[in-house]
Amino acid sequence: MSTHPNPQQHQPPVLEARSIAKAFGPVEVLTDISLTIQPGEVHAIIGENGAGKSTLMKLLSGHLQPTRGSVAMDGEDVHLAGPVDAEHRGLVLVHQEILLAPHLTVAQNIFMGRELKRGLMVNDREMNRLAAEAVRKLGADIDPTTPVSRLSIARRQLVQIARALQVPHRVVIFDEPTASLTPIETEALLKVIRNLRDQNVAVLYISHRLPEVAAIADRITVLRDGKLIATRNASELQPVDMAKLMVGRDMSKLYPEREETATRETILEVTNFDVPDYARGASFSLRKGEILGFAGLIGAGRTELLEGIVGLRAGQGQVKLNGKPVRFHGVRDSMAAGIVYLSEDRKGKGLLLAQNLRTNLTLASLEKFTKGPLIERKREEQGLDKAIAEFDIRARRRDLLAGQLSGGNQQKLLLAKMMLLDPSIVIIDEPTRGIDIGTKEQIYKFIADLAKSGKSVIVISSEMQELIGICHRILVMRSSRIVGEVTGEAMTEDEIVVYATGVKTNEAELYAAGSA
Amino acid sequence: MTDTQPTTDARGFARKLADIDMTAVAPFLALAVLFILGALVNPSFIGVDNILNVLTRSSFIAIIAVGATFVISAGGLDLSVGSMAALVAGIMILFLNSAAIDGNLTMLAVGVVVAIGVGAGAGLINGAVTTIGRIEPFIVTLGTMAIYRSVTVWLANGGSIAMKSNDMRNLFRPVYTGTFIGLPIPVWIIIAVGLLGAFILYKTSFGRHVIAVGSNEDVARYSGIHVNRVRAMTYVIQGICVAIAVVVYVPRLGAATTTTGMLWELQAITAVVIGGTALKGGVGRIWGTICGAFMLEIVGNIMVLSNFVSEYLIGAVQGVIIIIAMLVQRTLQRKG
Numbered sequence: 012m013s014t015h016p017n018p019q020q021h022q023p024p025v026l027e028a029r030s031i032a033k034a035f036g037p038v039e040v041l042t043d044i045s046l047t048i049q050p051g052e053v054h055a056i057i058g059e060n061g062a063g064k065s066t067l068m069k070l071l072s073g074h075l076q077p078t079r080g081s082v083a084m085d086g087e088d089v090h091l092a093g094p095v096d097a098e099h100r101g102l103v104l105v106h107q108e109i110l111l112a113p114h115l116t117v118a119q120n121i122f123m124g125r126e127l128k129r130g131l132m133v134n135d136r137e138m139n140r141l142a143a144e145a146v147r148k149l150g151a152d153i154d155p156t157t158p159v160s161r162l163s164i165a166r167r168q169l170v171q172i173a174r175a176l177q178v179p180h181r182v183v184i185f186d187e188p189t190a191s192l193t194p195i196e197t198e199a200l201l202k203v204i205r206n207l208r209d210q211n212v213a214v215l216y217i218s219h220r221l222p223e224v225a226a227i228a229d230r231i232t233v234l235r236d237g238k239l240i241a242t243r244n245a246s247e248l249q250p251v252d253m254a255k256l257m258v259g260r261d262m263s264k265l266y267p268e269r270e271e272t273a274t275r276e277t278i279l280e281v282t283n284f285d286v287p288d289y290a291r292g293a294s295f296s297l298r299k300g301e302i303l304g305f306a307g308l309i310g311a312g313r314t315e316l317l318e319g320i321v322g323l324r325a326g327q328g329q330v331k332l333n334g335k336p337v338r339f340h341g342v343r344d345s346m347a348a349g350i351v352y353l354s355e356d357r358k359g360k361g362l363l364l365a366q367n368l369r370t371n372l373t374l375a376s377l378e379k380f381t382k383g384p385l386i387e388r389k390r391e392e393q394g395l396d397k398a399i400a401e402f403d404i405r406a407r408r409r410d411l412l413a414g415q416l417s418g419g420n421q422q423k424l425l426l427a428k429m430m431l432l433d434p435s436i437v438i439i440d441e442p443t444r445g446i447d448i449g450t451k452e453q454i455y456k457f458i459a460d461l462a463k464s465g466k467s468v469i470v471i472s473s474e475m476q477e478l479i480g481i482c483h484r485i486l487v488m489r490s491s492r493i494v495g496e497v498t499g500e501a502m503t504e505d506e507i508v509v510y511a512t513g514v515k516t517n518e519a520e521l522y523a524a525g526s527a
Numbered sequence: 528m529t530d531t532q533p534t535t536d537a538r539g540f541a542r543k544l545a546d547i548d549m550t551a552v553a554p555f556l557a558l559a560v561l562f563i564l565g566a567l568v569n570p571s572f573i574g575v576d577n578i579l580n581v582l583t584r585s586s587f588i589a590i591i592a593v594g595a596t597f598v599i600s601a602g603g604l605d606l607s608v609g610s611m612a613a614l615v616a617g618i619m620i621l622f623l624n625s626a627a628i629d630g631n632l633t634m635l636a637v638g639v640v641v642a643i644g645v646g647a648g649a650g651l652i653n654g655a656v657t658t659i660g661r662i663e664p665f666i667v668t669l670g671t672m673a674i675y676r677s678v679t680v681w682l683a684n685g686g687s688i689a690m691k692s693n694d695m696r697n698l699f700r701p702v703y704t705g706t707f708i709g710l711p712i713p714v715w716i717i718i719a720v721g722l723l724g725a726f727i728l729y730k731t732s733f734g735r736h737v738i739a740v741g742s743n744e745d746v747a748r749y750s751g752i753h754v755n756r757v758r759a760m761t762y763v764i765q766g767i768c769v770a771i772a773v774v775v776y777v778p779r780l781g782a783a784t785t786t787t788g789m790l791w792e793l794q795a796i797t798a799v800v801i802g803g804t805a806l807k808g809g810v811g812r813i814w815g816t817i818c819g820a821f822m823l824e825i826v827g828n829i830m831v832l833s834n835f836v837s838e839y840l841i842g843a844v845q846g847v848i849i850i851i852a853m854l855v856q857r858t859l860q861r862k863g
Binding site: 323341342343346352354356359360361362363364365366370373374375377378381384385386428 | 730731732733735736738739742743745746747748749750751752753809810
């Protein structure tokens with residue numbers, strides 16, 4: 012349906028970048044970018060992490076000032092003094108990060124800073140009504156009096172979008188809005204964007220997810236290394252072509268050749284495992300050399316189930332490792348037993364962002380680098396050398412802090428950190444979230460190599476394509492339960508979605524399993 | 528992706544200069560500035576006797592603040608150290624007065640062990656309540672601050688607890704007044720505590736765990752670190768440091784009073800913070816802390832030696848210093 016090539020070409024573009032460039036110190040991160048956005052079009056900006064997308068967005072929304080070039084609105088140069096100034100001109104940026112006050116309600120957040128008043132008092136009733144309406148427009152049903160802290164990340168994202176759209180807007184910039192959304196929520200958001208377009212609003216859309224871009228964009232601009240590679244009509248670009256332009260090479264081999272590395276030997280067997288509030292009666296087994304996927308919507312309980320199994324949160328049930336019953340009281344126990352868990356929350360739970368690479372690398376296995384109580388710095392440095400080479404961690408300098416690495420390099424560092432524990436089972440939660448395509452490919456290859464070397468891997472992911480691309484078998488969770496298993500030919504996106512959304516769950520089977 | 532090597536020596540040097548972590552160096556620069564200022568205000572400031580005297584007097588706070596560096600780097604806070612010092616001093620003197628063991632020297636040695644035991648125990652209480660009870664350390668140590676102080680007042684019957692035996696006093700006094708190779712004993716003790724503290728914090732896996740817990744508790748937990756154990760241990764170290772400070776303090780006056788250690792917690796935290804340790808945790812600087820304790824004492828000394836600011840305003844000046852230190856830290860961090 013995206014046949015809106017350059018609508019209303021006769022109008023001046025509502026927003027325009029004119030040979031815009033931005034340098035931080037001596038480093039130029041954006042060079043001579045020129046692009047236009049017409050009213051009533053969705054213009055997508057794609058590119059790998061570090062390509063300069065976010066910087067471009069910040070320049071266009073007044074958060075940053077260009078070093079060269081200018082921003083124009085309606086054909087005339089404008090100086091955007093800051094985000095507030097930009098908003099006054101009808102330019103709204105929906106941030107990628109969630110910027111809400113967790114203890115305030117949905118309505119209070121949506122109207123923060125522009126509360127409706129009745130006399131001296133805030134008009135809560137009216138704000139609640141309008142907030143509910145704004146959220147409903149986005150295809151969600153959230154009680155406006157709920158504190159934001161009780162919402163899932165995906166719903167917080169929707170509240171944030173609702174908040175941004177409260178400002179009278181002519182141009183809306185979405186910075187990776189679907190990063191934490193499930194397919195259904197994504198679909199709802201795309202509908203909202205189509206609505207905006209139909210109301211003649213100009214939409215600038217940044218995303219990693221190429222199928223989504225193909226579905227929504229009228230025109231697509233590709234950035235690579237701070238330079239504009241191409242601007243094309245969406246109808247001329249297939250996702251494969253987009254990827255090729257983004258990385259500058261053929262990406263048809265994103266996933267490694269699938270090899271039947273799974274043996275018959277069961278290494279981990281979980282029976283009737285419960286994690287209060289998150290998982291009920293979960294049973295599954297993992298074979299040596301197998302890559303097992305966990306699919307499901309956000310909030311289905313995948314992360315919590317596996318965190319429960321490794322002892323990161325309270326859980327109950329039988330866990331057998333190599334046929335022997337085990338019980339992990341804390342994550343140290345499971346690490347000692349050869350199971351490692353890599354959190355989806357790399358920045359919050361995986362790495363110490365304010366510490367250097369060496370400290371992060373050896374944190375979980377410090378005893379391997381000590382003599383008595385003493386840490387041997389030299390061996391740590393050697394370990395870092397090895398990790399940098401083995402995992403292709405690209406750091407400008409060795410003494411960088413973990414927080415200064417790109418998302419992809421952070422993930423590689425986290426992998427290196429956990430692999431130092433020499434595990435036989437590796438659980439990776441959202442292995443490629445927020446990671447550029449080039450690094451994704453490396454991570455997939457790495458996971459395949461792990462399986463080839465006889466280790467077992469569990470991958471939790473919301474990217475169904477990636478699970479289908481690398482897993483031998485996929486379990487689907489919905490509402491705290493494992494509701495389906497797909498293997499071989501049946502591993503298709505459609506098949507997973509019907510399980511994940513409950514369209515196909517054999518309810519009778521489910522009840523039988525529940526009462527067993 | 529990787530940077531090219533600097534092409535010229537000049538650029539290499541400039542980069543090296545930019546590499547120096549200013550937050551680590553700033554306290555020492557400030558100390559140097561204070562020295563120059565002091566010398567300008569009154570030449571007698573720079574005299575060896577005066578300087579050694581100042582260092583000796585800073586020893587209580589310096590020693591306690593080394594412990595506080597551990598607590599604060601791990602993301603905690605201990606407001607009870609002043610009261611704890613009074614309690615440890617009181618119990619130590621009561622023990623010495625009991626003359627339970629023959630031989631003054633043995634008695635004294637056992638007294639030191641008792642003091643350290645009481646300090647470690649008081650610290651363990653703080654650590655256990657904050658971690659097991661999951662209560663903000665600010666609240667817990669506010670509570671124990673009142674408890675330790677009150678118990679001391681009760682033990683002293685509202686007055687003071689003094690060492691009875693003059694022999695014992697004479698035997699103990701050199702720990703504060705004595706010198707060894709030209710340096711006062713308390714200064715040696717600061718050096719020893721500093722060395723030991725720096726060794727533990729920078730060279731051992733426990734020290735690494737302290738920084739990890741202070742940096743991000745979740746990351747530490749997901750990395751298999753016993754977060755509670757590490758946290759609690761920092762409070763025990765704090766308690767032991769308080770006890771060591773008491774061992775230096777008691778021979779000075781030979782008594783503990785209801786006001787012993789009053790406001791030491793504020794001075795210790797000030798020393799830690801102006802020394803470059805982050806109050807939110809994750810960064811610990813032992814030598815910066817000791818430097819901070821010196822600065823606090825030197826400022827007081829300069830004010831006494833000068834005529835243009837009343838020494839009654841010492842507290843105000845120290846307050847200004849901590850705020851300036853934080854502002855400097857923030858600007859330096861932003862640059863980096």
